[in-house]
Amino acid sequence: MKNTDITIIGGGIIGLLTAKELQQAGxxxxxxxxxxxxQESSWAGGGILLPLYPWRQADAITQLVIPSIKNYPLLANDLLAETGLDPEWTKSGLLISKNPDSELAKTWCKTNQIPVEAADLSFFAEIHTNVEKPLWLPTIAQARNPRLLKSLKAYLLQQGVEFIENCVVTELVEKNNKIQSLKTNLDEFSVNHVVIATGAWTGEFTQNLFPASQKLQIKPIRGQMILFQAQPDTLSHIILDDDHYLIPRRDGKILVGSSVEEAGFDKSTSEQVKNKLKSFALELFPALKDFFLIAHWAGLRPGTEHGIPYIDNHPEIENLSINAGHFRNGLTMAPASAKLMADLILKRLPEVNPLPYRLTRSE
Ligand SMILES: Cc1cc2nc3c(=O)[nH]c(=O)nc-3n(C[C@H](O)[C@H](O)[C@H](O)COP(=O)(O)OP(=O)(O)OC[C@H]3O[C@@H](n4cnc5c(N)ncnc54)[C@H](O)[C@@H]3O)c2cc1C
Structure with missing residues (x-):
């Protein structure tokens, strides 16, 4: 490897968009x-570009969500134009069947200029659930995350970003408050500046980089999903019902998600969760009984207690930065997170207030 300016550890959405920001800055x-x-969480996720019930989340999440979702149409268009690979950013709209806190929801939407309206009964002609103050958010979009990532990687390769894959970083060699090199299963690489974007592995990976009281609280939270081979136009919008959802892709396939489980780094799937997701989907949307269930998988979300990521330069190690811990909303928050990371590394004035994402914060 050439001794490059920036070495990013982790090739998920956070690592790749951080690479794009820094590469564009020269x-x-x-x-x-x-x-x-x-291939990890960024592949496994649903691709809804809004947190579930964002009005119940911390303000620090909103601060990254809003600029990110504004940026997505442009990002997707550019990636398609440059690579010919379509991330399938799609303004499907989001139907939320139960909103006991609908006034809070409407206030949040108004403050953040997200159109929202009461969903009338016509939305529920084929949907079976007990509705409570249902809401329709017509501008909420999704991206087909595996395709977004494929397109992003192709773009980065075109721009000269180097990828070293199947390479496990095992140690950051530090001397005089500086990372000198990375030990890996392939070789030892010298570095100038390192960004850690290792998702669910970040808590474990950074253990030795902080005193005991300041270790990063990021742990894997497993999520399982299933997929139905439905036809185009079977369902036109995303539906959120309690904690579960249906996401229709452009080709008609419908994703059903998801579980939230503490199982360490075990990415296996279970029949129990599969059956639970299947029952949920068939009860909510009986039209799915005409279609085969064709896939079932699990991914490891980078879990933090309140879902707020760490985006910061290390307080003592001068050439080390971390962008990780996006829990359930990593795809949604990625563009603004990457921009903030680049601003902090390049010492530009950040557009987003960096304080809530500091490494030294107390949860
Ligand atoms: C079932 C499910 C549904 C989801 N739905 C949504 C959704 O609808 N919307 C949304 O916004 N978010 C969603 N998410 C969350 C989102 O997928 C994550 O927050 C996001 O992908 C995190 O991105 P990341 O780049 O930090 O992690 P990852 O994509 O996991 O990338 C981290 C990378 O680091 C690599 N790595 C780790 N350790 C090392 C090492 N030592 N050396 C080299 N490489 C290393 C890993 O192999 C991995 O590729 C969902 C997640 C799941 C699992």
């Missing part, structure tokens, strides 16, 4: 990934 960037890039 840096030479290398991404090191332990598998193939974009």
């Amino acid at each position: 840096a030479k960037v290398t991404v090191i990934e332990k598998n193939a890039s974009a």
